[in-house]
Amino acid sequence: MNTRNIAIGSVVAAVALLGATFVVTQLGPTSDDQFAQCRASAVSGGASAIGGPFELVRDDGVTVTDVDVFTKPTLLYFGYTFCPDVCPLDNMRNADALRLLDERGYDAQAAFISIDPERDTVEVVSxxxxxxxxxxxxxxxSMEQVKAASKAYKTYFKKQDGDPEYYLVDHSTFAYLVFPEIGFVEFFKREDEADEMADRVACFIDAWDK
Known part of the structure; x- marks a missing residue:
């Protein structure tokens, strides 16, 4: 990996529950939820409490909205490229889940939103x-665009004080499953493994296609 993606320092990013601003509970099936059999947890206030419109710059330099991004089931993650270990590991797991889905014939994608636009240019995130x-x-x-997207998905991030070049950013680490038109449907925690994620995403896609 390019050295710009390896932080100098020993402080790791905050774990998901540190910055989470929504409450999760164990979920029982409900008759009016087409995805009830797929859910492992629930969000206080319902799934509609998470997500919303945003405008960002894609890795090809084009300014896009959430509608442009979520054209298929998407595993969404907020992080930064200079993250020393958490972000690379989480994104590799998300990618592994995608590969498992690919092998099973499911059409899905992943999206990575940088919370460090000061260093993460279009070229870097690409x-x-x-x-x-x-x-x-x-x-x-821009930082304003990133903050708006982060606020919509109830994520947390905070730049640490220190070296102006090699600073770290504390952040939440949930991965979100987002569907076209529907929006947010599920989240995954750090301890969820790729095969488990693939199974749950496949369940959601099957329920969505019915």
């Missing part, structure tokens, strides 16, 4: 996303 999977979209933008 290089980063290409390392993991050909169907991973890299996204960046």
């Amino acid at each position: 290089e980063f996303s290409d390392l993991f999977h050909e169907n991973m979209i890299g996204l960046t933008g």
